[in-house]
Amino acid sequence: MSEPFTSETFTRDTAAGDAFTLADLEAIIAARAGADAGASYTRSLLDKGVAKCAQKLGEEAVESVIAAVSGSREELVSETSDLLYHLMVVLRARGVALSEIQAELARRTGQSGLAEKASRPQS
Numbered sequence: 001m002s003e004p005f006t007s008e009t010f011t012r013d014t015a016a017g018d019a020f021t022l023a024d025l026e027a028i029i030a031a032r033a034g035a036d037a038g039a040s041y042t043r044s045l046l047d048k049g050v051a052k053c054a055q056k057l058g059e060e061a062v063e064s065v066i067a068a069v070s071g072s073r074e075e076l077v078s079e080t081s082d083l084l085y086h087l088m089v090v091l092r093a094r095g096v097a098l099s100e101i102q103a104e105l106a107r108r109t110g111q112s113g114l115a116e117k118a119s120r121p122q123s
């Protein structure tokens with residue numbers, strides 16, 4: 001039987017400078033994927049399949065855009081937190097690890113975005 005989920009399990013001591021990370025969120029989502037659907041939003045969303053997870057990601061992206069353009073700072077923080085959570089759920093649904101995104105981002109650090117854009121074939 002798996003360990004019961006408690007928020008304390010993943011709570012960081014932010015006062016001590018121990019920042020909560022996307023890797024923490026990835027671990028929480030992995031743990032909740034095995035939870036009872038009635039007790040976990042994560043599990044209930046994953047049960048609906050990748051298309052539903054992606055739809056939620058799209059909705060949160062739009063809400064983040066609206067918050068960025070016309071919302072308060074607090075609304076932008078809240079909406080982008082929803083966005084990152086739903087992005088991590090989609091990655092889980094597709095079996096993509098955060099480390100793969102980190103590796104791709106690291107690979108890109110050797111070149112500026114403008115240089116990469118200029119190197120693309122002309123259409």
Ligand SMILES: N=c1c2ncn([C@@H]3O[C@H](COP(=O)(O)OP(=O)(O)OP(=O)(O)O)[C@@H](O)[C@H]3O)c2ncn1[C@@H]1O[C@H](COP(=O)(O)O)[C@@H](O)[C@H]1O
Binds near residue numbers: 043056085
């Ligand atoms: N970070 C989040 C997080 N951010 C947003 N949400 C949920 O995402 C949902 C989507 O927001 P909406 O306003 O669109 O809600 P809704 O219209 O009711 O959603 P739908 O019915 O359309 O799916 C809300 O229910 C939010 O609570 C999250 N749910 C979970 N987490 C993390 O996952 C952990 C485990 O959660 P459970 O899986 O529920 O135990 C939590 O402790 C958090 O760390």
